Amino acid sequence: xxxxxxxALPLASLLVWGxxxxxxxxxxxxxxxxxxxxxxxxxxxxxxxxxxxxxDYRALDTLGEEFILFTSVAGLAxxxxxxxxxxxxxxxxGAGEHHFQGASYALRxxxxxxxGPVLVLSAYIDAHGAITPGGGFQGGVVGAAALLLVFLGGSxxxxxxxxxxxxxxxxxxxxxxxxxxxxxxxxxxxAAYFQNFLGLGTPATLISAGTIPLSSLAxxxxxxxxxxLLWAEFLDQALVVRGR
Amino acid sequence: MEALRAVLLVLLALGGLAVVLTREPLRQALVLGVYGxxxxxxxxxxxxxxxxxxxxxxxxVGLPVMILLALAKVRAHDHRKRRGEx
Numbered sequence: 049x050x051x052x053x054x055x056a057l058p059l060a061s062l063l064v065w066g067x068x069x070x071x072x073x074x075x076x077x078x079x080x081x082x083x084x085x086x087x088x089x090x091x092x093x094x095x096x097x098x099x100x101x102x103x104d105y106r107a108l109d110t111l112g113e114e115f116i117l118f119t120s121v122a123g124l125a126x127x128x129x130x131x132x133x134x135x136x137x138x139x140x141x142g143a144g145e146h147h148f149q150g151a152s153y154a155l156r157x158x159x160x161x162x163x164g165p166v167l168v169l170s171a172y173i174d175a176h177g178a179i180t181p182g183g184g185f186q187g188g189v190v191g192a193a194a195l196l197l198v199f200l201g202g203s204x205x206x207x208x209x210x211x212x213x214x215x216x217x218x219x220x221x222x223x224x225x226x227x228x229x230x231x232x233x234x235x236x237x238x239a240a241y242f243q244n245f246l247g248l249g250t251p252a253t254l255i256s257a258g259t260i261p262l263s264s265l266a267x268x269x270x271x272x273x274x275x276x277l278l279w280a281e282f283l284d285q286a287l288v289v290r291g292r
Numbered sequence: 293m294e295a296l297r298a299v300l301l302v303l304l305a306l307g308g309l310a311v312v313l314t315r316e317p318l319r320q321a322l323v324l325g326v327y328g329x330x331x332x333x334x335x336x337x338x339x340x341x342x343x344x345x346x347x348x349x350x351x352x353v354g355l356p357v358m359i360l361l362a363l364a365k366v367r368a369h370d371h372r373k374r375r376g377e378x
Contacts, residue, residue, distance in 0.1 A: 098342045181341035189349035196353060275354065282361040
């Protein structure tokens, strides 16, 4: 008890001292952010500063992040591959037509009805990255969620038919490569990697801000592919791969 | 706005506690999803809709689905073992 008090009291007083010296909630002095906020519309014709930073000012950082996602999903696919002695077989009878116990037809139908609107929302968020909040990553995860809805409301087989592995892998790779190519375009048509080389257009219109919408679409494709692949690998493990 | 922020922060503290105190993995995955949704609401209230959008999908759909599928796999494995099947 004495030892505990001897440690806890100084720690508590240090903590209180430290917390009392914190700046107020929302107090912010980031010079870079304030600068970007001031110049982004004039300089890049993008009305969403966050996307402009991600896909233009700090596009190289995003390239690194994108490859982190790509590499981790590739690693997962390698780790969860069909291994020696494992057989691809449905674990329970009817797992291929898997649907959730207790889910009524109305609920399942409603889930499937939502697939279309969610896909449209995803494309909207991807395409309007430079204008409104959102962008490639956000649109990408929403798009992947649409395919997951097919599994939740319909069946495992329908999801696999709609998103065959080869196609999803190709889409992911095309997205990752496409984003790197946008950067390369900056080198070819302008002076530096990821320099914005397209016409900037009128701010707050669909085709504006130069390469930002292109980057956004490429990243959206990559992120959608990555998440669908991730879930598909897990689904395979849970529903069809059988241990030795 | 100030009140909404305060309410959300308190709810988040309680939610985090609930996630930690839920010991059954299946329930924990669901509680974690609700916690993620609260977090997304806080991001939205703090005027970071970009972060809120990704937060919603990643933490209320992405992560719980992965946990649930992993649990399904583990349980199927245990089930077979109990039946003495290879």
